[in-house]
Amino acid sequence: MSSIHVKQTAITSYPKFIGRALWLATEGSFAFYAWMTVLTAVFLVGANAWANQVAGGMITTNMTDHVSWGLYIANFTFCVGLAAGGVMMVIPAYLYDDEEMHKVVIIGEAVAIAAIVMCTLSVVVDLGRPDRFWHLIPGIGKFNWPMSMLTWDVIVLNGYLLINLHVVGYLLYMRYLGRKPNGWWYLPFVFLSIFWAISIHTVTAFLYCGLGGRPFWNSALLAPRFLASAFVSGPAFIILVMRVLRVTTGYTAPASPARTLIQIIRVAMTINLLMLVSEIFTVLYTGSAHAAPLNYLFFGDHGKNGLVPWIWTAIGMNIVGTALFFTPAALERSHIRILACLLVIIGIWIEKGMGLIVPGFIPSTLHEIVEYAPSLLEWKVVAGIWGLGLIILTLSLKLIVNVFTGRMHTDEPTT
């Protein structure tokens, strides 16, 4: 083996690296296996629910011609935010050129990868004809690009996935070989991914705000609000992941990146809440026809108020979470910080998910009010998607920890 050329080694040893990575990533304690078993079970429940949906038709969901997108697209929207937010981590890391930050950056990218997989699945389960998915593949299908925003989304999401796979794979591989990463091989991609993170969000916002017939979405505020909330949910999720890693594996990062993240969250969440206030003000003060969906969302309309509890829960969580982020304790490794993260993640999941999608359809374009609440089957499918997403995240985190703690390194002489 040692007589083989360096060039050949790279080609043969990368697949071997991946193989060993997978093997070691599935090694673990009893708790690890229990966690993975639970996730697998949840995933299987979701897969089964989806199979039933395909077999029985989407009548098994609670969507209707009035509210034709529901929980699936809501979850999709949130996951896009999560994916974009995951890479926000990257900005401070390279701005301050801090070597130690790589430990955190790579976590952000792992979150992004898992989130993108969840995005794709959330769209696939929403299709009435998943068997015709190939119609969407450029070349063999019929790709309505550049007219359809959805085709843009397909492109940017897949591009984002590839970029992140490359960066994570390369950085880990170099660590594994014990070499110093060559900046030319990954820095351009890192900067590309920052730009790209903003683009996946913007394009997803355009998906909705480009629809003139839906006044609730057809607002210039949609894309910026979308970004602002991504700057909250992404970093908050990473802080949570870092905490879990520290407790379970002892993998720690320096305290400074987390502080930077908290600063980002503070600013972004404040902006987000300000925009919310301006939206509510518009409804209360002018009461124009365009305000009907907002009215329905916040206060209910004609006695129909299915979303009111959702949105106020979200607002409550967001306000309390933000307040907690402003306490000094949030800058330390404290329970307050964890609680704050949990609150804003759930708050934004509701606000940017159900709270964003469903009011687009209520009232309908002919001003009918037909309400929507997800069916049990829809909940199962979404849970299944999260199950798979968390499986992917867990495995990639294990891999990262294995490499960074030196548990996994090459047994060949480095050149």
Add this chain to the structure above:
Amino acid sequence: MTNTEPNNTQQAESSANRSLPIVENFTRRAVVKGGFATLGAAAFVAAVSPLRQAAKSTTAVEFMQQHYTELSPEQKADVIARLEAETKEKYGADVTIADDRPIPGTKFVYAINLSVCNGNGKCVEACHKENNHDRSTNQSYIRVIEMPKGTMDMEKGSTTYSGIVPKDDKFYLPVQCQQCDEPPCVEVCPVKATWKEEDGIVVVDYNWCIGCRYCEAACPYHARRFNWKQPEVPSEELNPDQSYLSNRVRPVGVVEKCTYCLHRTRRGKLPACLEACPTGARVFGNILDKNSNIRWILENKRVYILKEELGTKPAFFYYFD
């Protein structure tokens, strides 16, 4: 964790032969992991087994079928023969599916006289029957809004009105696909499953649509319908006079819409909703024909269109006497 494992077991084993420190543990672990992986894979197969049911109703030919605009005449004939046979098998009815193409020099336009329409809803019913809509959901492409006189604000209207019509203080506004000249529904479709034909009719290829419902979100007139389930129509009620792009029985999971009854209008007949209307409120015709009734109305009445501010340019007009 499930399906990838048999692979990496092998890979890992081969590297274990060389220099892993945990080599004594290795075979046992490989066996345990392999066991779990097999179990997981089996559970997965069991979980998605309902898919087999769905796969049965989709043949390989159907799966591979190309976009309508790319089918050769022979392929089209095959597809149509297959669809007719399927309808016979599933619905027990003999139907003919034609491939009606636009007549050159035609641009269809619709107009409704709101002073005359009395909200009796016969058009809704006629559409339901003509277009082989699902019986259990009472589907139709037309909705009639009962509006209080003195407003144009749809927010004040109701589509679920009942009782004796017309009511003195109300007028009635039927809405269906406006066959927009700038159709947002066509723009957003990611796979070009819906498009505007030369005579102005916006159609859907039910065998190409992937059911993403983006068009349904984009349409400002609530004109599109999704097949949440396989439509149910008793064989004796099935309208056998069908066309590929209009009223043939739709598959589950795709979007459909009003086609101005192209299987009638492209053969010189009038739309079913117009024929059913007892008040004569509906006027349909070719706007390019200078002597047509519709042309006279558009030139001499004060007509208006719905949601003009959206720039969709409907080919559907409303007027009062």
